[in-house]
Amino acid sequence: MMSSTERIHSGITGVGKYFPEREVSNHDLEKIVDTNDEWIRDRTGIASRRFADPGTGASDLALPASQQALEMAGVAPDEVDGIIMATITPDMVFPSGSCVLQQKLGAKRSWAYDLSAACSGWVYAAAQADSMIRAGMAEKILVVGVDVMTSILNMKDRNTCVLFGDGAGATLFERMPDGEEGLLDIEIGADGAGGEFLYMAAGGSLKPASAETIANDQHSVVQDGQNVFRAAVEGMSRVTLDVLKRIGKTGDDVDLFVPHQANARIIEYARRKAKLDPEKVMLTIDRFGNTTAATIPTSLCIAMEEDKLKRGSLVLISTFGAGFTWGGAALRWTID
Numbered sequence: 189m190m191s192s193t194e195r196i197h198s199g200i201t202g203v204g205k206y207f208p209e210r211e212v213s214n215h216d217l218e219k220i221v222d223t224n225d226e227w228i229r230d231r232t233g234i235a236s237r238r239f240a241d242p243g244t245g246a247s248d249l250a251l252p253a254s255q256q257a258l259e260m261a262g263v264a265p266d267e268v269d270g271i272i273m274a275t276i277t278p279d280m281v282f283p284s285g286s287c288v289l290q291q292k293l294g295a296k297r298s299w300a301y302d303l304s305a306a307c308s309g310w311v312y313a314a315a316q317a318d319s320m321i322r323a324g325m326a327e328k329i330l331v332v333g334v335d336v337m338t339s340i341l342n343m344k345d346r347n348t349c350v351l352f353g354d355g356a357g358a359t360l361f362e363r364m365p366d367g368e369e370g371l372l373d374i375e376i377g378a379d380g381a382g383g384e385f386l387y388m389a390a391g392g393s394l395k396p397a398s399a400e401t402i403a404n405d406q407h408s409v410v411q412d413g414q415n416v417f418r419a420a421v422e423g424m425s426r427v428t429l430d431v432l433k434r435i436g437k438t439g440d441d442v443d444l445f446v447p448h449q450a451n452a453r454i455i456e457y458a459r460r461k462a463k464l465d466p467e468k469v470m471l472t473i474d475r476f477g478n479t480t481a482a483t484i485p486t487s488l489c490i491a492m493e494e495d496k497l498k499r500g501s502l503v504l505i506s507t508f509g510a511g512f513t514w515g516g517a518a519l520r521w522t523i524d
């Protein structure tokens with residue numbers, strides 16, 4: 189078997205993030221739906237989130253995040269080989285959000301496509317970028333996780349509207365020089381039987397937009413919170429432990445755990461299962477809520493800003509979301 193230093197690695201060489209300016213606190217939401225700050229904090233860990241103004245597309249958030257990531261990596265837009273945008277809220281059904289971003293960014297040589305895996309989108313996209321780089325198909329791939337969740341939220345439904353926020357995180361994956369580690373292991377999975385617990389009913393081919401779908405509020409997120417919670421607690425813990433096991437490490441070896449930010453209680457459960465110290469857990473849900481595909485790349489970026497990552501740090505990532513889909517990854521941090 190090839191040792192970890194012999195195989196080709198991809199690694200992250202730049203990160204960037206962008207959140208809309210408008211900050212919406214739990215108290216602000218109390219004025220819109222029957223909820224309260226205490227319930228939201230206790231049940232989710234969320235204190236505040238950012239909402240984009242109407243008329244904002246996913247590419248508008250993805251652009252500054254991508255520019256920041258490229259600048260950090262010292263890579264010009266026309267050096268990018270490919271763009272994978274993980275999102276469930278692209279600017280429009282087609283052309284893809286990635287193509288819109290490619291044009292805005294000036295990434296003239298790049299192919300571009302969107303990937304739909306909800307909260308697992310960034311991990312799924314990272315798996316594809318890593319595989320393509322290792323196969324020699326590309327050397328520099330921009331992996332963006334972005335969602336404008338407010339575009340699909342029903343602001344009358346307190347079960348969902350308090351949970352989500354808008355944001356974009358960008359990561360540049362590059363082929364590492366020979367002998368250097370980067371992404372060590374990645375796993376993705378799905379169970380379509382979970383589809384009935386978290387979905388948006390209309391706007392696809394099955395139920396195109398009509399006066400009826402609009403009247404029935406079928407263009408917004410529906411969630412059976414308890415069923416998703418149970419599956420997420422189990423699924424996120426399982427994938428976190430799987431990845432650790434495959435790289436032959438324990439919670440003690442991990443420098444930073446960067447989980448999907450859907451609920452602080454789900455994260456706490458996975459942390460305990462993986463026997464990780466609380467200070468090794470990256471939490472951004474308090475400030476930004478659940479930004480779906482953006483939670484992990486934005487959290488990586490914030491971790492860098494807060495000096496929680498240095499070159500060589502062992503980073504453990506895991507996620508669980510609609511589909512159901514899930515994913516986990518371990519990587520050596522490759523930015524100074």
Ligand code: UT7
Nearest residue numbers: 223224227231307346347350413414416417420450451509
């Ligand atoms: O990222 C994608 C994956 N998504 C997730 O991982 C989310 C998983 N689910 C969850 O995080 C949690 O299930 C929620 C945060 C969504 C809900 O928390 P919960 O502890 O499961 O609450 P619940 O749904 O069992 O509701 C408990 C009570 C209910 O009232 P009754 O029936 O006990 O009287 C709800 O009606 O809380 C009520 N409730 C609220 N109260 C105040 C529900 N939403 C709210 C609210 N404010 N916003």
